[in-house]
Amino acid sequence: xxxxxxxxxxxxxxxxxxxxxxxxxxxxxxxxxxxxxxxxxxxxxxxxxxxxxxxxxxxxxxxxxxxxxxxxxxxxxxxxxxxxxxxxxxxxxxxxxxxxxxxxxxxxxxxxxxxxxxxxxxxxxxxxxxxxxxxxxxxxxxxxxxxxxxxxxxxxxxxxxxxxxxxxxxxxxxxxxxxxxxxxxxxxxxxxxxxxxxxxxxxxxxxxxxxxxxxxxxxxxxxxxxxxxxxxxxxxxxxxxxxxxxxxxxxxxxxxxxxxxxxxxxxxxxxxxxxxxxxxxxxxxxxxxxxxxxxxxxxxxxxxxxxxxxxxxxxxxxxxxxxxxxxxxxxxxxxxxxxxxxxxxxxxxxxxxxxxxxxxxxxxxxxxxxxxxxxxxxxxxxxxxxxxxxxxxxxxxxxxxxxxxxxxxxxxxxxxxxxxxxxxxxxxxxxxxxxxxxxxxxxxxxxxxxxxxxxxxxxxxxxxxxx
Ligand code: TYD
Ligand code: MG
Numbered sequence: 001x002x003x004x005x006x007x008x009x010x011x012x013x014x015x016x017x018x019x020x021x022x023x024x025x026x027x028x029x030x031x032x033x034x035x036x037x038x039x040x041x042x043x044x045x046x047x048x049x050x051x052x053x054x055x056x057x058x059x060x061x062x063x064x065x066x067x068x069x070x071x072x073x074x075x076x077x078x079x080x081x082x083x084x085x086x087x088x089x090x091x092x093x094x095x096x097x098x099x100x101x102x103x104x105x106x107x108x109x110x111x112x113x114x115x116x117x118x119x120x121x122x123x124x125x126x127x128x129x130x131x132x133x134x135x136x137x138x139x140x141x142x143x144x145x146x147x148x149x150x151x152x153x154x155x156x157x158x159x160x161x162x163x164x165x166x167x168x169x170x171x172x173x174x175x176x177x178x179x180x181x182x183x184x185x186x187x188x189x190x191x192x193x194x195x196x197x198x199x200x201x202x203x204x205x206x207x208x209x210x211x212x213x214x215x216x217x218x219x220x221x222x223x224x225x226x227x228x229x230x231x232x233x234x235x236x237x238x239x240x241x242x243x244x245x246x247x248x249x250x251x252x253x254x255x256x257x258x259x260x261x262x263x264x265x266x267x268x269x270x271x272x273x274x275x276x277x278x279x280x281x282x283x284x285x286x287x288x289x290x291x292x293x294x295x296x297x298x299x300x301x302x303x304x305x306x307x308x309x310x311x312x313x314x315x316x317x318x319x320x321x322x323x324x325x326x327x328x329x330x331x332x333x334x335x336x337x338x339x340x341x342x343x344x345x346x347x348x349x350x351x352x353x354x355x356x357x358x359x360x361x362x363x364x365x366x367x368x369x370x371x372x373x374x375x376x377x378x379x380x381x382x383x384x385x386x387x388x389x390x391x392x393x394x395x396x397x398x399x400x401x402x403x404x405x406x407x408x409x410x411x412x413x414x415x416x417x418x419x420x421x422x423x424x425x426x427x428x429x430x431x432x433x434x435x436x437x438x439x440x441x442x443x444x445x446x447x448x449x450x451x452x453x454x455x456x457x458x459x460x461x462x463x464x465x466x467x
Contacts, residue, residue: 013038032229078280081191081233084122087289087298088115091260091273093281096192099231100280101224103198105238105249106262111271112237113142115262115289115296116194117150119235123192124167132189133168136182140173140200141237154295173210175201175219179226190232195223197237198252213251220252253277264291268386271296272326286327314413318405321416321445322397323436324389330432330439332416334384335394337401342378353383354398355390362398362421369425369457372406393430395421396449399457416445425457 014021015038020031028035080095089095092102106112120135127134139147147169168190172178178201182193195201201219202210209215220236227234236256238249253259257279264271273287288299318337323330335354342348351359359381367374381398383389396419404411418436419427429451430436437448454460 010042012041014041015039032231034231081123082126083119084126085115085118085298087273087287088119091275091281091285091287092258093278093285096233097257097280098191098233099227100257101220101227101234101236101255102258102260103236103238103249103252103256104260104262105240108239110262110264111289111291111296112262113147113196114150114154114291115273116196116235116237117147118154118295119192120167120194121151121154134189135192135194136168136170136185136190137194137196138170138172138178139196140171141197144169144171153293156294173200173202175203175222176205179222182226182230182232190230193223193227193232193234195234195236197239198249199239216249217251217255220255224255264386270299270385270387274327282328284327286329288326315410317408317410318401320397320401320404320411321440322389322394323416323418323440324391324394325432325436330436332440332443332445333387333389333394335389335397335401336382336384337398337405338380339374339377339402339405340380342376344378347375348378348380350378350380352381353386353388354381354394358392358395359398361423362395363402365421365423365425365457366399366402370403370461372403374402374406377406391430392420393418393436395419396427396454396460399460400449403460412447414445414447416440416448418448418450419454421457427451427454427457 012021012023013025015029015031015034020029020038022038025040026038029037078097080092080097082089082095083092096102104112104116117137120137123135124133137147151167170178170181172181182190198216198219199211202208202215203218203222206214206218223234223236226232236252238252240249240261253276256277258275258281259277261274261276262271263274269290269292271289271291273289275281275283275285277283289296290299318339320335320337321332322335323332325331349356349360349363363374363379366372379402381402397417399421400411400415400417418430418433420430422428427450433450433452437450440446440448
């Protein structure tokens with residue numbers, strides 16, 4: 001009799017998506033809301049009894065492990081949610097993918113909370129009036145009052161505030177309470193969960209304080225599971241230090257779908273949003289923002305913000321334009337140089353926004369091939385707008401700016417320089433030169449100097465005299 005019961009098999013229907021099981025077939029899974037995802041499984045009663053004590057997820061593994069041919073894998077069309085903030089949507093690859101987890105990393109004070117509050121506002125105002133809220137903001141770092149203060153600041157220039165009145169906030173840091181709250185939430189409409197920040201969350205199941213590696217990892221894993229089962233996107237805020245080494249965010253980069261870095265000089269207004277990993281989009285896109293009194297504004301033409309003078313105005317001596325790539329985006333930036341007679345035993349070299357070693361190499365190249373006695377001069381180099389240039393494509397512009405300042409003669413209004421300078425004083429080609437030239441031309445900078453018309457740095461001298 002006992003033996004008979006143990007071998008008797010039962011039919012259950014298990015959701016392929018979340019592992020929910022039911023005795024009868026259902027068109028839609030009541031757990032995750034997926035249609036047509038329940039599959040019939042025949043399992044032994046004994047197995048069911050054992051499995052019932054465990055998580056529903058493990059039930060799925062009994063018979064669902066199977067090999068798939070490539071043509072059995074159906075392409076899934078993903079309907080992305082537009083945040084309404086164009087620069088962010090572009091960096092994400094066209095909007096938020098439901099069920100994805102995005103890590104938003106950056107130094108404290110750079111503007112992560114500001115940007116995500118704007119996302120919540122934007123999604124709130126895109127929602128038709130009367131519809132339930134779509135975003136929940138977990139404020140672990142600040143009190144709801146502080147978030148409200150920021151919202152008031154951000155809303156000061158918006159006329160329609162009515163739709164934002166019911167944004168949802170949850171001031172909680174216990175991950176289990178948060179997940180319970182959301183799992184029991186009747187709001188089917190919640191599409192985005194913003195966690196500010198992952199370093200404030202903790203679970204009582206593990207030792208260690210919030211922000212420790214084990215806590216950050218465990219909380220992230222639980223949130224990833226929540227995102228996948230509820231098909232809800234999650235934005236995780238993660239603080240990093242200048243070197244980007246703080247325990248938390250680096251250790252979870254492999255687990256999340258997308259990693260975005262928010263960067264910029266806190267003293268300057270410019271902010272860059274870079275994607276360094278993206279399972280659903282490109283990794284070389286960059287979003288450009290400006291921090292203003294009323295939040296972050298998208299910057300469509302960064303050149304206006306970057307440069308100290310209006311384009312097409314007579315430049316002062318020591319200023320030269322170049323075109324660098326930020327991801328797939330070419331940007332015209334201004335290199336500024338100041339070369340002054342030195343009275344110190346060792347001349348000064350102050351370099352901002354450029355690689356120090358590379359700049360010193362260029363100073364030596366100028367000294368040797370243009371025969372200018374820079375050892376008697378202090379040299380200051382800067383990139384306008386607090387921008388950082390890492391590409392060697394800016395070498396020729398650095399040389400032109402230095403020489404312009406030394407000669408105290410301005411360059412032509414329409415001049416732009418692109419090229420890598422070698423130790424032998426030659427100008428070498430750089431990648432995507434045509435795109436750089438096109439961008440410069442679009443801004444009226446038509447005198448394009450590169451390896452095509454300057455092969456050696458010595459020609460810069462002759463060219464300079466003719467300008
Ligand atoms: P915040 O988003 O709190 O930074 P994070 O979350 O990355 O730590 O941004 C803080 C800075 O931004 C703070 O110095 C004030 C400034 N700020 C503005 O300049 N304008 C604004 O509208 C807001 C909301 C903040
Ligand atoms: Mg913050």
